[in-house]
Amino acid sequence: MFDPYAMPALLGEMIKELIEPLGILFFLVAVASFVGNILMGGYNFSTEAMQPKFSKLNPLSGLKRIFGVQSLVELLKSIAKVLFIALFAWWLLASQFDHLMHLSVEGFPGGLLDAIELFLWMILVLCCSLLPIVAIDVPFQQWNHTRQLKMTKQEVKEEYENSEGKPEIKGKRRQLQMEMAMRRMMGDVPKADVIITNPSHYSVALQYDANKPGAAPKVLAKGVDEVAMKIREIAREYEIPILPSPALTRAIYHSTELGQEIPEGLFAAVAQVLAYVYQLKQFRRGRSHRPKPLAQDLPIPDEYRK
Numbered sequence: 479m480f481d482p483y484a485m486p487a488l489l490g491e492m493i494k495e496l497i498e499p500l501g502i503l504f505f506l507v508a509v510a511s512f513v514g515n516i517l518m519g520g521y522n523f524s525t526e527a528m529q530p531k532f533s534k535l536n537p538l539s540g541l542k543r544i545f546g547v548q549s550l551v552e553l554l555k556s557i558a559k560v561l562f563i564a565l566f567a568w569w570l571l572a573s574q575f576d577h578l579m580h581l582s583v584e585g586f587p588g589g590l591l592d593a594i595e596l597f598l599w600m601i602l603v604l605c606c607s608l609l610p611i612v613a614i615d616v617p618f619q620q621w622n623h624t625r626q627l628k629m630t631k632q633e634v635k636e637e638y639e640n641s642e643g644k645p646e647i648k649g650k651r652r653q654l655q656m657e658m659a660m661r662r663m664m665g666d667v668p669k670a671d672v673i674i675t676n677p678s679h680y681s682v683a684l685q686y687d688a689n690k691p692g693a694a695p696k697v698l699a700k701g702v703d704e705v706a707m708k709i710r711e712i713a714r715e716y717e718i719p720i721l722p723s724p725a726l727t728r729a730i731y732h733s734t735e736l737g738q739e740i741p742e743g744l745f746a747a748v749a750q751v752l753a754y755v756y757q758l759k760q761f762r763r764g765r766s767h768r769p770k771p772l773a774q775d776l777p778i779p780d781e782y783r784k
Contacts, residue, residue, distance in 0.1 A: 559611055566607045570600055660705070663736060666698040667712040672755045676724040680731050681706035683713070684740075686752055694739040695748050700731050719755050721772055726751070729782035747776035 577596060667673075670683035683699040699709050713720050726747050734740050740748055750773065757769035 555615070562611065563604070563607065567604060570603060574600065663699045663701075664708065664712060667709055668716045668718070670698050670713070670718055671695075672751060673710060673713040673718055673720045674723045674727045674730070674751060675706065675710065675720060676727045677722050679703060679706060680724075680727045681709040682727050682730045683709055683718075684730075684748065684751075694742075694745065695752065696739045697730060697734045697736055700734075700736065702731075719758055721751060721754070723751065723772065723774065723776060725774075725778050725783060726776050728784040729778050732784050733782055741782070743779045743782055747778050750776055 574596065667683050670685050673681055673683050675681045679702050681699075681701055682697060684695045685698050686695040687693050701709055710720055712718075726744070729744060730740055730748075733744070754769055754772045757766060760766035761768050
């Protein structure tokens with residue numbers, strides 16, 4: 479006999495019976511979603527997608543996304559997926575038709591529990607039917623994503639021009655850098671102790687700090703032709719000694735960069751030059767006799783001779 483007061487108790491029992499299978503199903507779906515995302519793209523939590531962007535409200539951008547080729551491909555894929563799932567669901571219902579008809583003659587609450595169990599089983603089977611779609615769609619999505627990331631030759635060229643600059647702009651930038659380096663080098667010439675030259679082509683400006691322990695003479699400026707003439711012009715303006723020593727000048731020019739100390743193999747030759755400069759300064763101050771001319775056969779190793 480039907481008892482309406484027993485309905486709440488029966489519903490409670492049914493809910494208890496459903497909690498476990500539904501909980502397992504929802505848990506499996508959540509785990510599958512989480513693991514699937516990690517397998518496809520790795521774990522990458524970012525709040526950038528949640529930040530407001532006015533570009534997302536641009537109707538033109540939206541129309542491009544809607545009517546683009548990519549959207550058409552996604553539409554065809556979605557239609558194919560829906561048709562596949564619909565056909566599979568129809569086959570599943572047809573295979574369980576007798577079972578469904580039998581539910582109408584079962585008693586309560588056994589019939590309801592049996593119907594729910596059948597429903598959950600059909601949902602699980604339907605979810606499993608998506609595995610072939612996933613097996614095809616996931617590799618395709620990865621391939622398509624990789625293809626979209628690749629740049630065409632024109633895009634590579636534009637990217638290079640944007641990052642490195644166009645050839646004419648790059649050349650202009652290089653020219654400005656060279657001019658700045660030249661001005662900086664010429665600004666260091668007044669600090670030099672001596673300028674040694676190959677009278678027709680080369681000039682090298684040397685500085686030696688005798689108060690710095692272990693320091694060696696270093697090159698402040700060097701150049702050929704017009705640059706060499708400019709170095710000598712500045713040296714005359716600041717009354718810096720200019721000494722001709724062709725072999726030593728070429729040796730230092732080819733072996734030592736700006737700001738570097740001269741190599742050890744040239745210490746002896748440069749020491750004679752600095753000694754001569756010191757004697758010359760003493761003579762100009764009236765503290766010594768005129769020094770003998772600087773020797774031209776300075777001790778320069780063969781590997782430094784140019």
